[in-house]
Amino acid sequence: MQLPLISKNEPSIRRVFIKVYYSKHNGWPYNHIEHWPPMTYKDRGLPTPEKILNFIELLNTENNDNQSKELQPWLPFCEGKCSFCYFTINCEKDYVIPYILALKKVLNSYSKTNYVRSSIFNELYIGGGSPSVISNEEIVDLLEFCRANFNLNSDHITKFTACTTNLSLEKIKTLSSNNISQLDIGIQTFNDSIRKNLLIRDSGRDAKEKLRLAKKNGLQISIDLLYNLPGQTLDQWLDDIKQAIELEVESVDCYPLDLYPDTTLAKKISTGEIPPINNQEIELKMYLEAYKIFKNNGYHPTCHNRFSRIREDFRKPASEVIGTGAGFFMGHINRFLYSDEEDIQKYILAAENDIFPIARLTNLSKEDEMRKAMMLIYIRVPVNRTSFKREFGKFPEQMFPRTLEKLSKEGLIEVQNGNIQLTEKGDPWRFNIAWEFFNK
Numbered sequence: 001m002q003l004p005l006i007s008k009n010e011p012s013i014r015r016v017f018i019k020v021y022y023s024k025h026n027g028w029p030y031n032h033i034e035h036w037p038p039m040t041y042k043d044r045g046l047p048t049p050e051k052i053l054n055f056i057e058l059l060n061t062e063n064n065d066n067q068s069k070e071l072q073p074w075l076p077f078c079e080g081k082c083s084f085c086y087f088t089i090n091c092e093k094d095y096v097i098p099y100i101l102a103l104k105k106v107l108n109s110y111s112k113t114n115y116v117r118s119s120i121f122n123e124l125y126i127g128g129g130s131p132s133v134i135s136n137e138e139i140v141d142l143l144e145f146c147r148a149n150f151n152l153n154s155d156h157i158t159k160f161t162a163c164t165t166n167l168s169l170e171k172i173k174t175l176s177s178n179n180i181s182q183l184d185i186g187i188q189t190f191n192d193s194i195r196k197n198l199l200i201r202d203s204g205r206d207a208k209e210k211l212r213l214a215k216k217n218g219l220q221i222s223i224d225l226l227y228n229l230p231g232q233t234l235d236q237w238l239d240d241i242k243q244a245i246e247l248e249v250e251s252v253d254c255y256p257l258d259l260y261p262d263t264t265l266a267k268k269i270s271t272g273e274i275p276p277i278n279n280q281e282i283e284l285k286m287y288l289e290a291y292k293i294f295k296n297n298g299y300h301p302t303c304h305n306r307f308s309r310i311r312e313d314f315r316k317p318a319s320e321v322i323g324t325g326a327g328f329f330m331g332h333i334n335r336f337l338y339s340d341e342e343d344i345q346k347y348i349l350a351a352e353n354d355i356f357p358i359a360r361l362t363n364l365s366k367e368d369e370m371r372k373a374m375m376l377i378y379i380r381v382p383v384n385r386t387s388f389k390r391e392f393g394k395f396p397e398q399m400f401p402r403t404l405e406k407l408s409k410e411g412l413i414e415v416q417n418g419n420i421q422l423t424e425k426g427d428p429w430r431f432n433i434a435w436e437f438f439n440k
């Protein structure tokens with residue numbers, strides 16, 4: 001496969017989302033809470049000819065890194081669009097068959113490269129969208145395809161993104177009998193009046209039934225909950241947490257709502273049809289309450305936004321994510337970060353023409369790689385000073401003296417046994433802390 005030609009008409013990536021600034025509060029180390037770290041898909045550039053050439057050259061080399069890796073096929077389909085959702089998703093069932101053909105073709109092309117042939121994967125993650133909308137046969141076929149064409153460890157784990165509206169008992173049984181270890185499910189809230197505002201298609205009670213059914217059939221459950229939703233009170237948020245704990249889900253990703261201007265939700269709030277979201281003081285209070293309650297119930301903070309009781313969630317995350325799909329944005333191969341075409345038709349067309357459907361590509365400099373290594377702090381993984389020096393030739397404090405001194409003085413990070421790590425005080429500010437290494 002080739003890489004895409006650069007389109008001069010490529011729309012500039014939408015970085016605009018509603019951000020409310022407040023004057024600095026007493027006791028706050030920053031005047032607002034960041035929700036995103038640096039180096040996301042929002043910051044990636046177009047694939048220049050030089051970057052494309054370097055990427056192809058890299059794919060022709062062997063992968064000598066023996067750290068954990070993730071394979072991430074992406075299915076952008078959903079039954080309907082939730083009002084807050086800013087992902088590019090597709091609700092047209094007619095595209096499923098041609099898309100899966102295209103997806104398998106691109107996956108196959110990656111699998112034939114020297115780099116991927118010499119890579120061992122510890123995790124298969126079927127992301128999206130709501131991949132559970134496709135048929136049982138299509139699910140089994142995709143899983144078998146991935147397992148046959150990539151070097152997945154014999155004890156690899158497989159996670160699957162699902163939506164409760166299409167989790168029938170038959171589908172749950174299919175997933176469970178095909179070695180899916182964990183379902184990742186966007187619940188957002190159990191509260192029916194808020195679910196209605198979010199255009200979520202089933203009731204909180206029905207969603208809970210599906211979670212129970214999946215657990216009964218041996219699947220681990222990780223759910224997403226959103227907080228600081230329009231009109232949501234602290235009590236309603238605490239009730240969502242309580243219900244998640246009562247259901248004994250294995251982990252909960254808690255995200256503050258990010259309101260994007262083009263979403264149905266933002267438009268309805270601007271016309272007064274739906275109440276506005278609270279300020280960041282309340283948002284912080286909601287987070288701190290969640291932190292306390294989850295910890296008291298045996299769930300510990302890990303990853304970007306997760307409270308978990310799954311042992312594997314506390315391991316160092318995958319060093320590379322090799323994946324593809326319309327709207328896939330987590331690509332990380334060696335020093336390259338990439339995201340694919342969002343438009344499903346463009347994605348299929350690229351695959352049909354033997355072109356890797358990459359729309360954004362960043363080639364990390366050595367300095368970027370050092371910054372990225374420091375960002376482990378924000379996903380609650382300690383940065384070992386000695387390992388950092390072994391990899392980059394300098395200790396972190398030689399590379400980022402002022403930043404580390406400032407964060408340490410503020411009590412947001414600490415050094416323990418040669419590891420630089422987040423403190424409990426720093427935890428709500430972890431995304432702000434990540435930005436400190438990037439001179440935003």
Ligand code: SF4
Pocket residue numbers: 077078079080081082085086087089128129130163186
């Ligand atoms: S189910 Fe998830 S991906 Fe699909 S529209 Fe809703 S929030 Fe977006």
